[in-house]
Amino acid sequence: MTFNLNRRDLFRYTAALGGLVVAGGAIGAGRAQAETGEGAITPMVHIAPDGAIKILYPNSEMGQGVDTSIPMMFAEEMDADYDRVTVAAMPLMLTRDAEGRMAWKVVPQGAGGSTSVTDAWTSVRRLGATTRALFLEAAAKRWGVAADTLKTEPSVVVNPADGARLSYGELAGEADKVTLPEGFEPTLKSRTEWRIIGRSRKPAAHRDIVTGKAVFGLDATYPGAKVAVIARSPYLDGFVEELEDSAARAVPGVVDIIAMPRPDLDKNYTYLAAGVAVIADSFWAAKKGRDALKITWNKGPYASESTESFDAHCDTLLAGTGQVVRDDGNVDSAKAADGVRVFSRRYRQPFVSHAQLEVQNAIAHVESDKATVIGPFQSPAGASRAANALTGLDRLSIKVEITRLGGGFGRRLTSDHAAEAVYLSKESGLPIKVVWTREDDLSHDFYRPAGHHELVAGFDASGQMVSWQHRLASASKYYRRDNVTPEQMFAAEMYVDDFPAGLVPNLRHEYFSATSGMPRGSWRAPAHVANAFAIQSFLNEVADELGEDPLALRLRLLGEGRELPYGQHGGPVFDTGRLRGVLEAAAKLAHWGKEMPEGHAQGIAGHFTFGGYCAQVAEVERFPDGSFKVHRVYAAIDVGTVINPAGVIKQVEGGINDGLSAAFGQEIRVEGGSVLTQNFDTYPLLRMVDAPAEVFTTIIDSDKNPSGMGEMSIPVIAPAVTAALARAGGPLIRHLPVYAKVNEGVVKARTA
The missing domain is CATH 3.30.365.10 (Aldehyde oxidase/xanthine dehydrogenase, molybdopterin binding domain)
Structure with a gap:
């Protein structure tokens, strides 16, 4: 699907569609009907004569807050009185381009990969600024002055020469008919002019949700x-x-x-x-x-497939040679050099269901x-x-x-x-x-891929990392995807530019494509959740073996801040300084290294996900009976420019709980080619008693373009918690879910 909001597009919207503004006697009616159907509203905004504003958000809303953040962007550049704004979902709006290909009619629509905010950042603000220009032009025509002599205040056009004022509601009918001059370019506000972006707002639909008025599927x-x-x-x-x-x-x-x-x-x-x-x-x-x-x-x-047979299959694959998808330097020679200590560990991730509460x-x-x-x-x-x-x-x-x-x-x-x-x-x-029913939902899903990770690293006598290998046997989510060759299956499972690529001279990524009949798909930062658990857990174990503080080891390996090429989703660069920044901020927030009571410990992890950086410190208490409790999580997040700080904090907290829910007890088990875990009795969601009692979040101030926030806090919580559990005297958890150890009498949930 193509999208390119250029000057011609902006001119076409204002001239051919009657503008991005629709005037009407009441919200929800007006000239838009011919464009999008009875009772609908045209592309982005509708303004009533009384000044009420309705902004359409183009991206699917599932709790990540795009029904708030994207209208905030539009309203900022439109210079709207945000207290008069309500929001509504935009129906799918497609068109055909000059070559006959399907294209977005207004802006990209959909939600996945934490892209909603990044996709909207430029296009939606430009549309908002164009809307503001329509009101300036309409007021200029009424007053007989030049538009560039006027200014706006929230939902009002002002003539500084004589103090005259016209509200957007008064101008809506005229703005609806304005044609902007050929060659028009919208002017975006400077950051110092923002009064909506960067200020916390409650979710737009919070009242409807808690009162049962929100319309779900x-x-x-x-x-x-x-x-x-x-x-x-x-x-x-x-x-x-x-x-x-x-x-x-x-x-x-x-x-x-x-x-x-x-x-x-x-x-x-x-x-x-x-x-x-x-x-x-x-x-x-x-x-x-x-x-x-x-x-x-x-x-x-696949009548003979089972959880056990798949695990055995992955182990067999790792005993052989796979597809080398990145190979820097000479890993084998580096490992064999005199004085090099080689560390090797294996980690396991199970199939996981999405388990969304609405079936x-x-x-x-x-x-x-x-x-x-x-x-x-x-x-x-x-x-x-x-x-x-x-x-x-x-x-x-x-x-x-x-x-x-x-x-x-x-x-x-x-x-x-x-x-x-x-x-x-x-x-x-x-x-x-x-x-669907709940049983339908859990037994017929596009599950997060399962896999076994083998990590091997070499450190020389001075403690410098000289080699790194990541070997992964997994069932790729690209299975049965159109136009994906067997050689491309790795791309959804291994991000070859992830840490420590570019930071170690000898690095190899090796992929083994496992066979499974399980349908696979995207599960909230899917490969990052799997890879971060393996990589961050491995770093914590290596630090322990070297006798080094796990935070100090990470900071030493990252070195001075620099931008490294990053070709996967979330690029084009990975900034080691920004990852270092969130690690240091989380550690400061948690008072990393402080004295802890007997049976208590902290664990740390940090990761770059889809353009954002997150680090967390988890505080865990292990009890004499083998159970444990996560008391606190300290999180630092850097997602560039923040639209709605309250929304970021909510996503951090929600991601932490979701990540713990999956890591603690969730595993889709298979026997005889059939899913056994079909309801929450065998596929447990996180209970309130197991959720962290406190989550503290610090947001790094940044002028970088925004990245999304829906997935950034999930990958690091599991390795932070398992590291803390091990440091508190518990077992080393390398195979998830954590509570799978219950039957071995090693670790279990803390119940009320």
């Missing part, structure tokens, strides 16, 4: 929609051999039953698995109908010449592509509306829930709302 309705509940294959890539559905059809309220063939195994997914859908008047009738189905399943090609759901209505798709989508364009693939309809005739997401974490980047609804609507001729 499960809350969405559609006229005449029937509910579908699907019996998906319980076996990896299995399919229906025989179906007896007479009892299901006899359930009151059941309307239809449709078998869904297994997706093509050689292509990317549309929907996830073969199944049988029961369509009914209500969820309960559909579920009862599903319970009454009698299905004989073919177990597919998967979507609404679709496929008609002969158009379709409507509604639901919680991280990638509304992906839902559009899925609908196009299944129906053949032109994508510009497919309307996609995005509800609030009750969690996403990468799960809703894949639009299989939309594809299911589209497929069933097309086959049945009915509008369909697909609703």
Whole structure:
């Protein structure tokens, strides 16, 4: 998908679409109807005569706060009175460029990889500044003066010559008709002029959420929609051999039953698995109908896969030679040199589910010449592509509306829930709302890839690191992704420019592509979570072996601040000084090195993720019975320019708890090609008693362009906690989840 907001685009929006401003008698109505449908609002803002402002945010909102931060950017450059601003989600808006390719009509839409803020930073501010220019031009025409002699205050245009004032509400009808001059370039505010960006704001929808008014996907309705509940294959890539559905059809309220063939195994997914859908008047009738189905399943090609067999497979792979994807210097010679001490450790990450609290759901209505798709989508364009693939309809005739997401974490980047609804609507001729159950959600996911990491480092007699190897056997999330060759599978799992690349003369990354039938996808900083646990845990162990403070070791290896080339997502540079800065800030906040009572200890970790830098110090107490408690976490974060400091702090805290939840007890287990962990009794979420009692966050002041914040605090919490646990006298945790050691009587959760 292409996007390029140039001068021509800005001119076109203001001239052809009546501007980025829409005037109307009330919020939600006006000239926008011809552009985006009855009751809709055009591209970014609607202003009522009384001065009320509604700003549309283009990115999916799932708790990361883009419904607040992005309108803040727009309002800043528009010079809006933010107390008069409300927000709403923008429906998917696509167009075709001159070459006939699909392109964003206004700005990029979607949420993943912590890119929402970075994508919006320039484009949304330019749109806001253009909106301000429209009001200046409208006021200039009314007063008969030059626009560049005027200025704005919050939602007001002022004529300094005579003190005359006109509110945006008074000017909205005229601003709606203004055409800016050819060659117009929006002027962005300087940082010293900001009054909205950088100041804490409550989430825009906080009142609606706590009062139950927020519309999530499960809350969405559609006229005449029937509910579908699907019996998906319980076996990896299995399919229906025989179906007896007479009892299901006899359930009151059941309307239809449709078998869904297994997706093509050689292509990317549309929907996830073969199944049988029961369509009914209500969820309960559909579920009862599903319970009454009698299905004989073919177990597919992975009937022998288990958690144990996959672990053994990874160990076997690591005993051989893999694909060398980066090779600096001569690792083997460096390790063999006189006086070099070689350290080697292995770490394990399991398959993990997203476990978002709102289960998967979507609404679709496929008609002969158009379709409507509604639901919680991280990638509304992906839902559009899925609908196009299944129906053949032109994508510009497919309307996609995005509800609030009750969690996403990468799960809703894949639009299989939309594809299911589209497929069933097309086959049945009915509008369909697909609703999953909790068991469906946990046993049919695009799981975070599992893998085994082997790290090997050589240190010379003076303590200098002379070599580094990272060997990884994993099931790549690029499995079954279109146009990805076997040689490219590593790219989603190993970031070859991560620390310590560029800091050690001899470095090798080696990848082993493991075979598994488990569907894989993005799980909140997926590779960074896995790699940071291995790398940061290894550094803590090496520091202990060398008799060096783990913070001092990190700072010594980082050296003086410099920018190193970084070719993966989050680049183009990795700034060692910024990572050093968050490590030092977290250590200062935690009083690193202070005396701790018996059984208490601190652990530290720091990592660069998707353009942001985060370090954390965890304080852990180990109890005589083997249980432990994380009492405090001290976090330092550097994500460049901060739009909403309160939002950053919330994301730090939420990421810490999510990271602990996964690290402590979560593992998707498989036996006989079927997922065993199907609900929260066997896949436990973090309990309040296990959450840190206190989290302290410091935000590094920065004038760098902003990076996102949704994933930055997750990768470092697990290695910080496990390091603290080991220093407090507990076991060294190299295989996650931590509580898997419960059965060995080594470590367990602290219960109330």
